[in-house]
Amino acid sequence: MTLKGGTSQACAACKYQRRRCTADCPLAPYFPADQPKMFQNAHKLFGVSNILKVLRQLDPSQKLVAMKSIIYQANIRDKYPVHGCLGIIQQLWYQIQLAEEELQAIHAQLAFYRQHQQQEVSTGLSDSISQLQLGMATPSNALSLFHQDAPQNYDNTVSALPIGSHPTYSSNSANAANYNATYMDSKENNAVNSLWVQQPPYNNSSSNINSNPMVMQSQLINSQPLIIQQDCGTQDYDEMHPFFDTIDDRQSYIASKEAYESSSESSLKDTTQSVEHVAENELKSAAACFSLTSVN
Amino acid sequence: MASSSYSNSPCAACKFLRRKCLPGCIFAPYFPPEEPQKFANVHKIFGASNVSKLLNEIQPHQREDAVNSLAYEAEARLKDPVYGCVGAISVLQRQVLRLQKELDATNADLMRYASNEMPQGYPGNSGSNQMGRRMNNADSSFGQYEYPSPYYMSSWDNSFSGDHPDKPGDSNT
Numbered sequence: 001m002t003l004k005g006g007t008s009q010a011c012a013a014c015k016y017q018r019r020r021c022t023a024d025c026p027l028a029p030y031f032p033a034d035q036p037k038m039f040q041n042a043h044k045l046f047g048v049s050n051i052l053k054v055l056r057q058l059d060p061s062q063k064l065v066a067m068k069s070i071i072y073q074a075n076i077r078d079k080y081p082v083h084g085c086l087g088i089i090q091q092l093w094y095q096i097q098l099a100e101e102e103l104q105a106i107h108a109q110l111a112f113y114r115q116h117q118q119q120e121v122s123t124g125l126s127d128s129i130s131q132l133q134l135g136m137a138t139p140s141n142a143l144s145l146f147h148q149d150a151p152q153n154y155d156n157t158v159s160a161l162p163i164g165s166h167p168t169y170s171s172n173s174a175n176a177a178n179y180n181a182t183y184m185d186s187k188e189n190n191a192v193n194s195l196w197v198q199q200p201p202y203n204n205s206s207s208n209i210n211s212n213p214m215v216m217q218s219q220l221i222n223s224q225p226l227i228i229q230q231d232c233g234t235q236d237y238d239e240m241h242p243f244f245d246t247i248d249d250r251q252s253y254i255a256s257k258e259a260y261e262s263s264s265e266s267s268l269k270d271t272t273q274s275v276e277h278v279a280e281n282e283l284k285s286a287a288a289c290f291s292l293t294s295v296n
Numbered sequence: 297m298a299s300s301s302y303s304n305s306p307c308a309a310c311k312f313l314r315r316k317c318l319p320g321c322i323f324a325p326y327f328p329p330e331e332p333q334k335f336a337n338v339h340k341i342f343g344a345s346n347v348s349k350l351l352n353e354i355q356p357h358q359r360e361d362a363v364n365s366l367a368y369e370a371e372a373r374l375k376d377p378v379y380g381c382v383g384a385i386s387v388l389q390r391q392v393l394r395l396q397k398e399l400d401a402t403n404a405d406l407m408r409y410a411s412n413e414m415p416q417g418y419p420g421n422s423g424s425n426q427m428g429r430r431m432n433n434a435d436s437s438f439g440q441y442e443y444p445s446p447y448y449m450s451s452w453d454n455s456f457s458g459d460h461p462d463k464p465g466d467s468n469t
Contacts (some may be wrong), residue, residue, distance in 0.1 A: 036347035047343045054377055062378045069382040073369065082358045085381045092388035099395035106402045145354035
């Protein structure tokens, strides 16, 4: 319905309601005439009076953003009538969980690789050092040298793993992991509150989410002392098989969320155990090598 | 699920609307009298008639999920009248993007280590290559939720093609 003698077309809202679209129509800026479906969706979900109610309580500067969110929500509800925006939120949470678990596993692998590299470097140095020491020192002194260093190395090996340490941005995911489609009343608002960040979408100031715990771990790795070790490094390649086996196994569980969660937890445990096993083996082999020389 | 309207008290919706809760009340199974705030929120944001029309358009076994999602969205809109639940979607999408970037970077590091440590053609190399693709695979496995990013849509109306995975009669339902 056009204005009398006017050239401007009625907005989609007034067209739908078959009424005159005045110059100060509150919905005209948000529902252009060439997109009737947009208004139909918003009208179907919220209704005109509810939209106007929401608009009335906002500052003029917030109205455009609020209307965009209402239109978006209505369009999503039209596309997914059962779950609407909640389905998308749950899917995003799940993706975040997957990504975090994957990151943890990759960091564990990286830590292992770095440690392996350092061991290779230290093996090259220690070969020359140990030759000098064995030529100059008594066997009992060599044994005490081993005892001095070995416990520290073992502790650092274990503590370098990012097992059990969640990045701080996953603090919300701990709550959201338990969130399901059931209604949460006012007593259970923790997970819901953790999702709401009062900021415009283009603002990148979500720096409250800290993603730097891995920096701490890399410092921990770099501070490891050199491991005095004989030529017992060939079994390291054999010990790396469990890592890749666990990662490949996990890929087969993509379709099943529950199966994935249980398998990822067990694979992380397997990773921990295999790396601890490596450290133990290194100690035992080093001890065996030195015990041959400790003759009184 | 809530008690039916045959029992002692009317459902929360009929109590709120001050009307008789009839045996076929569409709200009764999903708005129990013990949760009055749930219906109050939904009614305030969406309106009882809109909710009733929505519920009538979807299949009975999906109505509980629909009501719960409406209740969540209503509460979100009440707490944040500007963004509602869309704010959460925006934040989560950015988190996902950031995590993807971090995964890509970390995978690149890993592959550098792996290629330096191991000979070419080692099975572990292919395993680590596929690792970083899990996010993309996860995206495609949830293809039924292909949603635009909020505030980036230019012409929703023109591009809206009618892909309705949740509509009745769909093979998924």
